[in-house]
Every structure is written in structure tokens, then in C-alpha cells.
Amino acid sequence: MTIENFPNHELDVAELAMALEQMTRFMIRLPSVDKMSFTSLSVLHTLTLKSPLRLTELAATEQVTQSAITQLVTRLERDGLAERRADPKDGRVVQVHITPEGAKVIESRRDERIAGLGRYVDGLSLEQQQSIAAAIPALQRLAELGNGKQP
Amino acid sequence: MTIENFPNHELDVAELAMALEQMTRFMIRLPSVDKMSFTSLSVLHTLTLKSPLRLTELAATEQVTQSAITQLVTRLERDGLAERRADPKDGRVVQVHITPEGAKVIESRRDERIAGLGRYVDGLSLEQQQSIAAAIPALQRLAELGNGKQP
DNA sequence: CAATTTATATAAGTTACTGATATAATTGGC
DNA sequence: GCCAATTATATCAGTAACTTATATAAATTG
Numbered sequence: 171m172t173i174e175n176f177p178n179h180e181l182d183v184a185e186l187a188m189a190l191e192q193m194t195r196f197m198i199r200l201p202s203v204d205k206m207s208f209t210s211l212s213v214l215h216t217l218t219l220k221s222p223l224r225l226t227e228l229a230a231t232e233q234v235t236q237s238a239i240t241q242l243v244t245r246l247e248r249d250g251l252a253e254r255r256a257d258p259k260d261g262r263v264v265q266v267h268i269t270p271e272g273a274k275v276i277e278s279r280r281d282e283r284i285a286g287l288g289r290y291v292d293g294l295s296l297e298q299q300q301s302i303a304a305a306i307p308a309l310q311r312l313a314e315l316g317n318g319k320q321p
Numbered sequence: 322m323t324i325e326n327f328p329n330h331e332l333d334v335a336e337l338a339m340a341l342e343q344m345t346r347f348m349i350r351l352p353s354v355d356k357m358s359f360t361s362l363s364v365l366h367t368l369t370l371k372s373p374l375r376l377t378e379l380a381a382t383e384q385v386t387q388s389a390i391t392q393l394v395t396r397l398e399r400d401g402l403a404e405r406r407a408d409p410k411d412g413r414v415v416q417v418h419i420t421p422e423g424a425k426v427i428e429s430r431r432d433e434r435i436a437g438l439g440r441y442v443d444g445l446s447l448e449q450q451q452s453i454a455a456a457i458p459a460l461q462r463l464a465e466l467g468n469g470k471q472p
Numbered sequence: 473c474a475a476t477t478t479a480t481a482t483a484a485g486t487t488a489c490t491g492a493t494a495t496a497a498t499t500g501g502c
Numbered sequence: 503g504c505c506a507a508t509t510a511t512a513t514c515a516g517t518a519a520c521t522t523a524t525a526t527a528a529a530t531t532g
């Protein structure tokens with residue numbers, strides 16, 4: 171499979187994918203590395219988008235086993251970043267809630283990324299900045315589509 | 322630190338960061354998950370950009386210890402994805418070369434991302450696609466800046 | 473050329489995962 | 503309404519990938 175197999179867009183998808191790959195590679199290194207695992211950060215991030223979630227729902231989105239999520243949430247709970255609560259409707263279910271402290275972890279990492287990104291945006295020309303600014307709504311929409319949000 | 326602290330660009334950096342965060346969240350799930358670790362994939366990716374690299378150079382870019390890289394490269398070598406070679410100029414040094422098979426791992430994951438992304442790009446309007454297409458050169462430049470490339 | 477520095481390797485311990493299984497609550501057929 | 507099957511979470515044992523500390527070997531420096 172090569173670039174030539176994806177010609178049917180106004181947009182060169184392979185180029186977009188490569189550009190985003192390079193952006194990700196760059197941005198992933200911006201936040202100071204605390205010693206949280208990739209999966210723990212991803213779970214916290216998921217919970218900032220939607221909290222509470224069941225353990226099973228987390229296991230599905232994070233692509234790890236239910237056992238891993240049970241253990242992971244136990245660690246998050248121990249560290250005060252999330253809480254287990256019972257579901258009044260269904261006694262089997264554990265609802266995982268993010269705590270303010272847990273949300274702060276994600277927020278501060280985001281702020282670090284924003285600050286780091288800003289330093290490099292300064293190196294772009296006005297026209298370059300404007301072209302990116304003009305694309306943001308479409309990128310947001312694309313991410314919505316990819317993340318399974320309804321239109 | 323909040324959005325209001327970054328007003329000095331043509332571009333709302335916080336919005337860009339959020340949009341890229343959402344895009345990353347989406348694209349990271351596109352490739353079929355083989356059982357390689359995040360760090361191993363990252364090392365292979367780094368080696369597709371520049372090979373060979375010394376163990377020490379890899380340790381620096383990947384933000385893990387030298388010990389971890391030594392062990393990781395041993396696993397990559399065992400799996401035929403990378404090779405150690407001696408540096409003729411410096412007997413202490415090990416140069417890590419990516420193999421064709423190792424490059425194929427990264428390439429096939431990239432192809433999966435491109436294919437997955439393409440399916441969602443179809444859901445965008447022509448204007449949305451064009452706005453993203455127009456931003457790609459600027460995003461490439463921004464990624465270059467972030468990844469420390471010379472102008 | 474001895475002392476220091478640099479590059480990699482090894483050893484021991486820890487953490488975060490997987491797979492298999494256990495427990496408890498709910499649901500569905502009759 | 504009750505029992506079997508299903509669903510949701512937890513636990514246990516084992517493994518993989520990391521950490522820190524230390525060892526070894528080559529290069530540099532004074």
C-alpha cells in the first residue's frame with residue numbers, strides 16, 4: 171500500500187497523516203515526564219472527556235484487558251486521581267470518577283504542550299499561522315468523526 | 322495557566338493543541354495493535370528517520386535509561402527488526418541499524434493510519450478538506466521546528 | 473601512560489501488564 | 503418467581519519492560 175492508493179480526496183491523506191505523525195512525535199515530548207504510564211494518562215484523559223465510566227467501558231476504549239483496568243484504577247484511586255463509586259441501578263457496576271486532582275494532571279500537561287507549541291508557532295510566518303488557524307475547524311470535525319461523535 | 326495566557330499569535334495555540342490532541346487520540350487507535358511496546362515502536366520510528374544511531378543517542382531521544390535501550394535493542398535484534406554493528410572509529414560504540422523488516426513494521430502501521438484517516442476524510446466537505454490541505458505545509462514546518470530541524 | 477571520562481552491558485528489583493479463574497449481581501426463559 | 507446463563511468486577515500467578523546500581527572496556531586528557 172503506497173501513497174498512490176489514496177488519490178480520491180481534495181486532500182492528500184498520506185501527507186496529512188505524515189504531518190500529523192511528525193506533530194505528534196514533537197508534542198508528545200513537550201510535557202515534563204512524570205512517572206505515570208502511558209495507559210494511566212490515557213485513562214485519565216478519557217475520564218476528562220467523560221466521567222464517570224464503567225471499568226468495562228474503559229477497558230474497551232483503552233484496548234487493554236479488564237484485569238489491567240481494574241488494577242490501573244486501583245492505582246489511580248490510591249494516588250487520589252480517580253474514585254470508584256457504586257452504580258445505584260446495577261450492583262455489579264463500578265463507576266470510575268475522575269477527581270479534581272486527576273483532572274489537574276491532564277490539565278497541567280495540556281498547558282505544558284500549549285506553552286511549548288506556542289514557542290514554535292512564533293517561528294512561523296503570519297501566512298503559515300493563518301493557514302493553520304483556518305484549518306482548525308476542519309481538524310476538529312475530523313477528530314470528532316474519528317472519535318465516533320455524532321454529527 | 323489557561324487559554325487566555327497565549328493571545329499573541331494569529332493562531333489560537335490552545336485550540337490548535339486541543340485539535341491535535343483529539344486527532345492524536347483518534348489516530349493512535351487506527352493501527353491494529355500488535356504486541357510491541359510503545360517504546361519499541363518509537364525507537365523503530367526514530368530509526369526510520371535516521372539510522373544508524375548509537376544506543377546513547379536513542380536513550381536521549383526516547384527519554385528512557387541507557388539500560389532500557391540496551392535491553393530494548395536486544396529484543397529488536399532477537400526479532401530481526403534492528404541490528405547492532407560496531408563503529409570502526411570508536412570501539413566503545415554500538416551503531417543500531419534498522420532492518421528492512423523493522424522498517425516494514427513502521428510502514429505498515431503508517432499505511433493503516435492513512436487508510437483509516439482516509440475513511441473519515443471522506444466525511445468532510447470539500448471546503449474543509451481544502452482548508453486542511455492548505456495548512457499542511459505550515460504543519461510540516463511547525464513539526465520541523467519542534468523536532469529540532471534546521472531551517 | 474595513568475587517571476578520568478565515555479559507551480555499553482549486566483544484575484537485581486519493581487511495575488504494569490496478560491490469561492485464567494473466582495465472585496457477585498442481573499437478566500431471561502419457562 | 504426461580505434457575506441457568508450472562509455480565510461486571512476482582513484476584514492470582516506469571517511475564518515483559520522498565521528502573522537503579524554496578525561492571526567492563528575503549529577513548530581521551532593532562
